[in-house]
Amino acid sequence: MVEVMLSRFVVSARDGDLRLAERPLPPAGEGSHAERDRPRLEVHTERRYQTHLGFGGAFTEAAATVWQGLPGAARDQLVRDYFDPVHGHGYTLGRVHMNSCDFSLGHYAHVEQADDFALESFSIERDRQALLPFLRAARRAAGRPLRILASPWSPPAWMKTNRRMDDGGRLKPECRAAWAQCYVRFIRAYEAEGVPIWGVSVQNEPAAHQRWDSCLYSAEEERDFVRDHLGPALRDAGLGDVKIVIWDHNRDLMVERANVVYSDPVAAAYVWGTGFHWYGPEDFDRVQQVHDAWPDKHLLFTEGCQEGGPHTGEWAVGERYARNVIADLNRWTVGWIDWNLLLDERGGPNHVGNYCNAPILADTARGALMHQSAFWVLGHFARFIQPGARRVLTDASERIDTTAFANPDGTVAVVASNPHDEALRLALGIDGEWTAADLPPRSIATFVTEAA
Incomplete structure (x- = not known):
């Protein structure tokens, strides 16, 4: 397994004071195949759609x-x-x-x-x-x-x-x-x-x-x-x-x-x-x-x-x-x-x-x-999501609402919303590289990769 190289993990949630809050990056070695069973989010940057x-x-x-x-x-x-x-x-x-x-x-x-x-x-x-x-x-x-x-x-x-x-x-x-x-x-x-x-x-x-x-x-x-x-x-x-x-x-x-x-x-x-x-x-x-x-x-x-x-x-x-x-x-x-x-x-x-x-x-x-x-x-x-970004393909579990864009600066921005009353352990894969992160109840998160 290859770890996704993230540069930012930002969260806002209903409960507490998380408002566009920078969170610690997921630890190395997280995101095993077992954790990918549910819920999961896969991003495929080679499949591109409209320009933002x-x-x-x-x-x-x-x-x-x-x-x-x-x-x-x-x-x-x-x-x-x-x-x-x-x-x-x-x-x-x-x-x-x-x-x-x-x-x-x-x-x-x-x-x-x-x-x-x-x-x-x-x-x-x-x-x-x-x-x-x-x-x-x-x-x-x-x-x-x-x-x-x-x-x-x-x-x-x-x-x-x-x-x-x-x-x-x-x-x-x-x-x-x-x-x-x-x-x-x-x-x-x-x-x-x-x-x-x-x-x-x-x-x-x-x-x-x-x-x-x-x-x-x-x-x-x-x-x-x-x-x-x-x-x-x-x-x-x-x-x-x-x-x-x-x-x-x-x-x-x-x-x-x-x-x-x-x-x-x-x-x-x-x-x-x-x-x-x-x-x-x-x-x-x-x-x-x-x-x-x-x-x-x-x-x-x-x-x-x-x-x-x-x-x-x-x-x-x-x-x-x-x-x-x-x-x-x-x-x-x-x-x-x-x-x-x-x-x-x-x-x-x-x-x-x-x-x-x-x-x-x-x-x-x-x-x-x-x-x-x-x-x-x-x-x-x-x-x-920068002007000029291209939307890319996402494949996610039904419990997660998500979209992703490849930015002109070489980064990928992934937005995931957890509208449920319980926390979710999310396995995130981007072009076959994996990590994992916790989404609080009733929250929204943005992941940004390092520039390619």
């Missing part, structure tokens, strides 16, 4: 406003904890809303003037108050480019059939060309502010009639808007390298949406990939089905959070993240974007009271950060 873009979170007006209200040291700590590639998670992805979303302080649009088809009133002045300073601080902490996805929750009210930004409604046919030009204006305006936009989604949750900012698109409407308006508008503006992401909604109906859009060769040529969220059933097989049907198109997780309040201190929230990140990555997802980077202790602000959890909550009275279970769990992936 990175992890990230959403810059909402709510998150930016809470961040801006913190003391300077806490503001610096937050962007460092998320974006610093050495001392933090090293996030490389982000998402920002075009016009308002529910996690804004109220409704607003970048073109407020009714019937302004020439977009003469277009302005991002409101974004300059909090959103753009937050984005620029994150870029400084990262010290490298961030891929920012811009997503609209609703066109301006005057462009919609219900003349409201909330309560669903649809984009008026006569407003499609002007709305497509709004994306062009937004991208150029953000670029001028020092925040390049990497991609846009057509519409956040286009099948959801929400009491907050929302707009409905059928699959055919989304296809036609991309084919006839958005794609050509970006191309003609010299922005053809900006990625277009469709769907941006739950897994359950993503296959049907992808099939309609990608079956049109003109529309498909403009589209980089399919975005999806986690609300509703955990239909992970639907992610795999989209890849199997359209392997040349990318898959990007674009939103997920624990709904129904802040859920302060609940370990189960982090376990939901672990389960979803692992399952999505193992089904060809190239990047994973969380929802709000920061919220207050209520899980807001939210202008319709749709309070949620965030990986970091702010104690606004004390001006302090409260790191939640999702933060520690996401760190087990984001800190060790």
Whole structure:
């Protein structure tokens, strides 16, 4: 037996104070054949799959406003904890809303003037108050480019059939060309502010009639808007390298949406990939089905959070993240974007009271950060799976949820989640070399090999 040469063994657990804690490396000589019977985890680095873009979170007006209200040291700590590639998670992805979303302080649009088809009133002045300073601080902490996805929750009210930004409604046919030009204006305006936009989604949750900012698109409407308006508008503006992401909604109906859009060769040529969220059933097989049907198109997780309040201190929230990140990555997802980077202790602000959890909550009275279970769990992936890594084959016992990536620097990062109430003795094999490690109850661990 040859021992796996590990350089790091990092653990977080529900019980005790293990939070991205460096643990002693497994002793030499552990991992016998007897111990490999159950549970076990084998990694085969010669079998390689998708290339990883990175992890990230959403810059909402709510998150930016809470961040801006913190003391300077806490503001610096937050962007460092998320974006610093050495001392933090090293996030490389982000998402920002075009016009308002529910996690804004109220409704607003970048073109407020009714019937302004020439977009003469277009302005991002409101974004300059909090959103753009937050984005620029994150870029400084990262010290490298961030891929920012811009997503609209609703066109301006005057462009919609219900003349409201909330309560669903649809984009008026006569407003499609002007709305497509709004994306062009937004991208150029953000670029001028020092925040390049990497991609846009057509519409956040286009099948959801929400009491907050929302707009409905059928699959055919989304296809036609991309084919006839958005794609050509970006191309003609010299922005053809900006990625277009469709769907941006739950897994359950993503296959049907992808099939309609990608079956049109003109529309498909403009589209980089399919975005999806986690609300509703955990239909992970639907992610795999989209890849199997359209392997040349990318898959990007674009939103997920624990709904129904802040859920302060609940370990189960982090376990939901672990389960979803692992399952999505193992089904060809190239990047994973969380929802709000920061919220207050209520899980807001939210202008319709749709309070949620965030990986970091702010104690606004004390001006302090409260790191939640999702933060520690996401760190087990984001800190060790590098942009440009390739997913590799894993074969694990049913009791272990796991994924593994071969990094550009020659290391291999293996993430294993133990969602059970008892400790597990894990036999870990990488390319025929073995070791063993103990996983505490309700824990997640990351193993990193020495560079090859």
